[in-house]
Amino acid sequence: MVPRKFVAHPFAYHQELDVRIDNLTNEGSGVARVDGWVVFVPFALPGELVRCRIYRNHKNYSNADLVEVLEPSSERVTAPCPLFGTCGGCQYQHLDYPKQIEWKRRQVEELLKHMAKIEHPVLPVIASPKQYEYRSKITPHFHRPKAGEIGAIGFLRVGTRNAMVDVEQCPIAMPQLNEQLTVVRAEARANQEAFKNGATLLMRAAVNGVLTKADQIAIEQVGEVKFEFQAGDFFQNNPFILADFVGYAVDEAKAAGAQYLVDAYCGSGLFGISAARHFQEVIGVELSESAVRKASHNAEINGLTNCRFLAADAREIFKEVPHAGKDTVVIIDPPRAGCSEEFLQQLFAFDPKRVVYISCNPATQMRDLVLFHEAGFKLEKVQPFDLFPQTKHLECVMTLSR
């Protein structure tokens, strides 16, 4: 049946096309051009000839499903997970890892050019030392049981906002999480009558074991520094690359030669505390009160007396900083939504010596970068880190100075 809202131009519903893929978007979709018209085909790789089936036409592009790979790319590999292509978690298991990070670099470069209108080289992506079994946190979910029975326990299905895929094992998760997943799934099913609603199950692997309660204390070691945080709070979840990632951000911050550091969106203090011995004072700001309590505690357990943390919206920080912008570096690591405009306007008025902007969402980072550019900041360096092999996600560190 043709969906009611289907627009039948330029292709018919479920029309099949043989197309050559020539690009890979930062959403992980192959891109083909049919007489100049763009067709997005997930799970198809650049260079491949594929048969695809149209399911939606937009104003200036179409979406299609992959039907068959007619001429595979030499970079195509066999995805180890039987759920690859069905589970929404991974986009790149079918692409050889060195090519994944090469494409991620190009994607950042293209976003810079098209969204921020800045032509600037992007450094080669720093690879994750582990390409599978790296994730230290997973949160499988199940919907409200029907007639007392729990359905799929797992992650979102590809291309949906609500449907779940049943996931018994997740190859990007650390092995101890998969062991726990088996136990937790069995327990949930054994007690399914007890669940009146759906639930999200937390599993966090830390130095002190696998934690499943949001308020349990997780311990992580990042380089020389020990961190404690609540298992349910934010913490970067690829511990294998973390010391290098944080080390890079700290090096960029300290290279400015300023005495003071502001760590905005600081969580439990990861960047500020890691950098503290290079600065006279570190001031962090973070919305989550529990994370701020942990940040203060983390400074203390690492013997640091030059850090203080404020539980507030990031834009409040500039009232609290007694130092001049010219003596201060600001690290920013906002959530996926990026920085608020109020925060950025205050940051620009503060006029820091350098900004190290870390982001897990290049789209909002580029949006914010336009404002930095307008405010007279110059982009000095763009260094992506692959914290999330097999997926479309990455962390990008931008160094900006006036």
Ligand SMILES: C[S@@+](CC[C@H](N)C(=O)[O-])C[C@H]1O[C@@H](n2cnc3c(N)ncnc32)[C@H](O)[C@@H]1O
């Ligand atoms: C990507 S995390 C980074 C945390 C920390 N830098 C780290 O790497 O562990 C973003 C953090 O921003 C916090 N946050 C979200 N909105 C905020 C706001 N408006 N002001 C301050 N912090 C906020 C979240 O609670 C979260 O801890």
